[in-house]
Amino acid sequence: MRVLVRLLPALLLPCLLAACIFGGGGDRPTPRQSARQSARPAPSAPTSRETRQCEANLTRAGYSFRSLPDRDFGGGCSINGAVQLLDIGVPVTGIKAMRCGLADKFTGWITHGVRPAAIQILGSDVVRVETFGTYACRNIRGNAAYSTKRSEHASANAVDISGFTLADGRHITIEKDWNSSDPQIRRFMEIIHRSACKRFRTVLSPDYNSAHYNHFHMDMGGGTFCR
Structure with missing residues (x-):
């Protein structure tokens, strides 16, 4: 027994070193991830009760939509x-199927984040929002570590925003205006990005990686991450 006790530290040391080298804490954020990242399990599909409550919220807010079959x-x-948002x-x-919880956050972002910011900062309301869509049966793109995992798009739980048209005719896109030479447009982008990070679980901008050079990716998946 005494021999085993003396040997125990020597036996444990390689294991401890291996954990440090190979990342025994597999859920820890990578260096590219921000402090907002937290390890949470991916949310399961919403229950019918959750969906009904969400649809009631959309109706109460005055939005028009239709429920979609599972x-x-x-x-x-x-x-x-x-749901599919109609008005x-x-x-x-570009939007079709959206998980209701995503639709709820998205409508709130447009109504209480994007449009007021456009009016206050750019002096003109948003008259069209442009997206690259919502549902797509595919894996995560742009991150080799997660390339074998399904994207939140594969469950209609994500939306990609590409640009906005203003009432004064200006066309603002993520691709050309994220780093605009116009300080007001840069401020607008900063504000709506910050507003999105307060609503969605994950928000990815052109600052995240090259795969997002032309859009904001926003989803309601597991964990919280804003970049």
């Missing part, structure tokens, strides 16, 4: 508890 496409791709006070291109 569908399982196989391979980890499905649509559950989703949120401003036209939105």
